[in-house]
Amino acid sequence: MTTTGTNENLARLSLAEAARLIEEKQVSPVDLVEASLERIAAVDERLNSYITVYEDGARQVAKACETMIVAGHKLGPLHGIPVGLKDNIGLEGLRTTAGSKVLADWVPEEDATVAARLKGAGAIVIGKTNMHEFAWGGTSANPHYGFVRNPWNTDRFPAGSSGGSGAAVAARLCFGALGTDTGGSIRLPSAINGIVGIRPTIGRVSNHGVVPLAWSMDTVGPMARTVEDCAIMFGAIAGHDPKDAGSAAVPVADYTADLGRGVEGIRIGIVPGYFFDHLQPPVHDAVRGALGVLEKLGASVVDVEIGHIHGNISAQLTVESCEPSTYHQRWLRERPEDYGDDVRLLLEIGEMHLATHYIQAQRYRSLLRREFMEAFKDVDVFICPTLPFTATRVGEMSVMIENGVEEDMLAAIMQFTGVPSLTGLPSLAVPCGYDDEGLPVGMQIIGRPFDEATLFRVGAAFQGTSEYHVQAPAL
Amino acid sequence: MNERIEVSEASVRTLADLASLPLEEGREALLAPQLGDWLTAANELNRKMSKPEYRTIMPATVFTHPNVQEENE
Numbered sequence: 001m002t003t004t005g006t007n008e009n010l011a012r013l014s015l016a017e018a019a020r021l022i023e024e025k026q027v028s029p030v031d032l033v034e035a036s037l038e039r040i041a042a043v044d045e046r047l048n049s050y051i052t053v054y055e056d057g058a059r060q061v062a063k064a065c066e067t068m069i070v071a072g073h074k075l076g077p078l079h080g081i082p083v084g085l086k087d088n089i090g091l092e093g094l095r096t097t098a099g100s101k102v103l104a105d106w107v108p109e110e111d112a113t114v115a116a117r118l119k120g121a122g123a124i125v126i127g128k129t130n131m132h133e134f135a136w137g138g139t140s141a142n143p144h145y146g147f148v149r150n151p152w153n154t155d156r157f158p159a160g161s162s163g164g165s166g167a168a169v170a171a172r173l174c175f176g177a178l179g180t181d182t183g184g185s186i187r188l189p190s191a192i193n194g195i196v197g198i199r200p201t202i203g204r205v206s207n208h209g210v211v212p213l214a215w216s217m218d219t220v221g222p223m224a225r226t227v228e229d230c231a232i233m234f235g236a237i238a239g240h241d242p243k244d245a246g247s248a249a250v251p252v253a254d255y256t257a258d259l260g261r262g263v264e265g266i267r268i269g270i271v272p273g274y275f276f277d278h279l280q281p282p283v284h285d286a287v288r289g290a291l292g293v294l295e296k297l298g299a300s301v302v303d304v305e306i307g308h309i310h311g312n313i314s315a316q317l318t319v320e321s322c323e324p325s326t327y328h329q330r331w332l333r334e335r336p337e338d339y340g341d342d343v344r345l346l347l348e349i350g351e352m353h354l355a356t357h358y359i360q361a362q363r364y365r366s367l368l369r370r371e372f373m374e375a376f377k378d379v380d381v382f383i384c385p386t387l388p389f390t391a392t393r394v395g396e397m398s399v400m401i402e403n404g405v406e407e408d409m410l411a412a413i414m415q416f417t418g419v420p421s422l423t424g425l426p427s428l429a430v431p432c433g434y435d436d437e438g439l440p441v442g443m444q445i446i447g448r449p450f451d452e453a454t455l456f457r458v459g460a461a462f463q464g465t466s467e468y469h470v471q472a473p474a475l
Numbered sequence: 476m477n478e479r480i481e482v483s484e485a486s487v488r489t490l491a492d493l494a495s496l497p498l499e500e501g502r503e504a505l506l507a508p509q510l511g512d513w514l515t516a517a518n519e520l521n522r523k524m525s526k527p528e529y530r531t532i533m534p535a536t537v538f539t540h541p542n543v544q545e546e547n548e
Contacts (some may be wrong), residue, residue, distance in 0.1 A: 336499070343510070
């Protein structure tokens with residue numbers, strides 16, 4: 001098997017390119033793993049994106065993958081591709097911490113379904129990525145395993161909670177990664193690190209074997225450098241799982257089939273008075289610019305009234321507060337000192353809502369979903385910013401969006417990602433620009449239930465005319 | 476309009492006691508401001524969702540698709 005190129009160049013290949021080169025026997029999985037490990041050794045001391053790296057295990061699997069492909073046996077679309085898993089996704093026999101001290105020594109007895117499916121498609125799990133403790137927060141400032149840092153500027157945060165996955169993918173420390181998303185935890189670090197990530201329709205991807213945050217909103221999804229890469233990974237993990245009672249028995253599409261179809265005739269909804277209000281100017285300009293590009297490609301942009309959209313942040317905070325506090329109830333009483341300060345405080349507050357607050361929030365979700373479903377009679381997707389600001393400094397718990405007003409980080413960061421989380425709709429984060437300091441801006445494409453293929457189609461059309469997804473941070 | 480809920484440290488202590496949550500001394504002051512913010516917003520949502528026009532709205536829940544064979548075992 002002949003491998004061409006230096007490890008540095010191999011690490012910069014897209015997942016799709018690497019997979020094609022493996023299939024053509026031009027690149028060995030062994031060399032891809034070495035390239036990723038070399039990048040991790042070179043830069044991860046500055047990023048802290050991994051909690052555990054499986055050097056020996058990854059090398060062994062890579063050798064086996066090489067033997068198989070030389071023999072003409074390809075496991076699947078991810079054969080020989082090094083990937084990262086957020087450390088709340090269980091791997092049989094390997095420590096899975098959920099970024100916590102509480103689970104610091106937990107070793108699952110089986111793979112999470114998504115991990116098993118990635119392996120079945122040929123992926124090589126190179127390590128477990130750092131995250132906000134128990135996924136309950138958006139900064140990935142982890143007190144137990146170190147603060148994750150943004151590869152575009154290591155003084156800045158990577159967002160979260162899947163901040164390690166976001167930083168690792170952006171810095172070329174793996175070819176793709178899995179994250180989990182409850183209120184925005186895949187899409188936020190995707191936007192802030194300049195990569196692509198999808199929150200699937202609720203029920204599309206199995207949660208079996210994943211440490212929960214809030215059962216009614218939790219999802220697993222892929223994070224990658226390009227829309228095509230993300231679609232390939234998504235195809236490998238999507239589909240019904242009898243082990244997960246929340247899993248939906250809905251047929252899975254070929255998510256790469258429509259990537260080249262363009263957006264001629266696609267109707268894009270925007271919500272006036274919400275989607276483009278209260279933003280940092282570079283975010284406003286980048287997302288508006290992306291809409292202009294899509295219009296030039298043949299899409300139409302229409303205003304859609306979603307009268308109930310205000311109130312979504314409160315509903316999110318209530319649901320995302322009460323459900324984790326239920327899951328953590330016993331540990332919070334037995335070992336409260338083992339939680340980081342911020343997560344402990346959030347878990348304690350979650351014990352102090354009334355049941356009526358929680359149920360009204362769940363009723364609000366039905367109301368908001370009904371309004372979006374009605375709107376989807378007139379539009380194919382909605383587009384909005386992923387979050388209203390670019391990367392803040394590491395460790396900051398407040399953010400300034402406009403008019404010099406400091407706002408609470410948690411509420412501010414959920415301004416746009418909460419809508420798909422509450423409604424169960426799929427949402428794709430795609431990079432669409434930079435601010436004045438060169439920090440990435442992302443847009444969010446929201447679609448109908450189980451219509452992830454259209455999101456990939458729109459995202460791919462945009463990436464066909466832009467180069468944000470091929471830019472790499474200079475580390 | 477939002478009626479700001481001012482949560483006192485004593486109220487936090489009472490809520491913790493009612494939930495059998497052994498709150499360490501001094502944590503009341505940490506929790507009170509954020510709890511006040513969140514309950515203010517939650518009460519505003521309560522008022523909205525209590526309106527007569529939303530009386531028929533059911534809560535979203537975890538939609539389960541149980542494995543029938545497993546359930547019958």
